[in-house]
Amino acid sequence: MDPGLTLISAAILLVIVVDPLGNVPTFLTILGDIPPSRRRRIILRESLIAYGILLLFLVGGRGLLSVLRIEDPSLTVAGGVILFLIALRMIFPHPEGLFGYDPAGEPLVVPLATPLIAGPSAMATVLLLVSREPDRIWEWAAAITLAACVSTLVLLASEPLSQLLGKRGLHALQRLMGMLLTAVAVQMFLTGVEQFLGRL
Numbered sequence: 001m002d003p004g005l006t007l008i009s010a011a012i013l014l015v016i017v018v019d020p021l022g023n024v025p026t027f028l029t030i031l032g033d034i035p036p037s038r039r040r041r042i043i044l045r046e047s048l049i050a051y052g053i054l055l056l057f058l059v060g061g062r063g064l065l066s067v068l069r070i071e072d073p074s075l076t077v078a079g080g081v082i083l084f085l086i087a088l089r090m091i092f093p094h095p096e097g098l099f100g101y102d103p104a105g106e107p108l109v110v111p112l113a114t115p116l117i118a119g120p121s122a123m124a125t126v127l128l129l130v131s132r133e134p135d136r137i138w139e140w141a142a143a144i145t146l147a148a149c150v151s152t153l154v155l156l157a158s159e160p161l162s163q164l165l166g167k168r169g170l171h172a173l174q175r176l177m178g179m180l181l182t183a184v185a186v187q188m189f190l191t192g193v194e195q196f197l198g199r200l
Contacts, residue, residue, distance in 0.1 A: 007139045007146075010129060014147035016181050017121045020154035022090055022174035025167070026116060027158050034106060040156060042106065047152040049109055050117035054126050054144050061127040062134055072131055073195040075124070080189030082121050087185055090178030117151060128188070 005013075031039045057064075065075065129140045154161070165173070 005129070005133075007143050010140060010143035011146035011150075013184065014122060014125060014143060015150050016177055016184070017125050018117055018119075018147060018151050019090060019174065019177055019181075020117075020151040021161070022177060023116050023155065024158040024161055027112065027155055028162055030112065036159075038106075042112070043155045043158075044152065046109070046112035047117060047148060047155065049113035050151075051144065051148040053114055053118040054122060054148070055141065057123050057126045058130050058137065058140055058144060061130045065127065065131055073192045073199070075128060075131060076188055076192030076195060078124065078192075080185045080187075080192060082124050082185075084182060084185035084189070087178045087181035090181065091175050 027043070031042060034042065065071075126140070126144065129143070130137055133140075
C-alpha cells in the first residue's frame, strides 16, 4: 500500500473493498420477505454494526498484531491475497454471492454487517492502514466514516438501483470493481514481498 495514501484515496479503496453495489443483489434477496419500511431500519442497523466493527479493528488493530506477532510484510501479503480472492469472486460471481448467506429469518450481524459489509478484506485493509501509519489514525477513522456513508446510501437505494441498472448492469459494475480491486491486491502483494526482501 502506498505510504502516501490520502484520506480520499483510502476512503475510495475501502468503498471498493466493501463493494456496496456488488452487495445490492444479495441484500435484496436476504431482505426479500421483509416489509420495505423494516428493510431500511435493518440496513441502517447492520451498516452501523459494520462501521463499529471496522472502527474496533482500527483502534485495536496494532495491539492485535503485536499479540499475534504479525509484522507489516506478512499482513501486507495476507491482505493482498485476501483482496485478490475477493476480486476473483467479484469478476466471476458465485451463485451464493461473495461469502454465501442464510436467507432464513431477519438477519442480525451475520451475514449483512459481517462478512458482506465488514468482511475480511475490509478488516485487513483497516489493519494495514493503521499498522503502516498509526499517527494518522484520525484520518483513517474519517476514511472509514466516508466509506460507511457511501455504502449505507447505496444499500438504502438498492431497490431503485436494481430497477435502474438491472441485473446485468449490477453484475457489470461488480466486475469492474473486481478488476480495480485485482490491481490493488497485486500491488499490496508486491509491496509486502518487497518489504520482506528488504529485511533480508
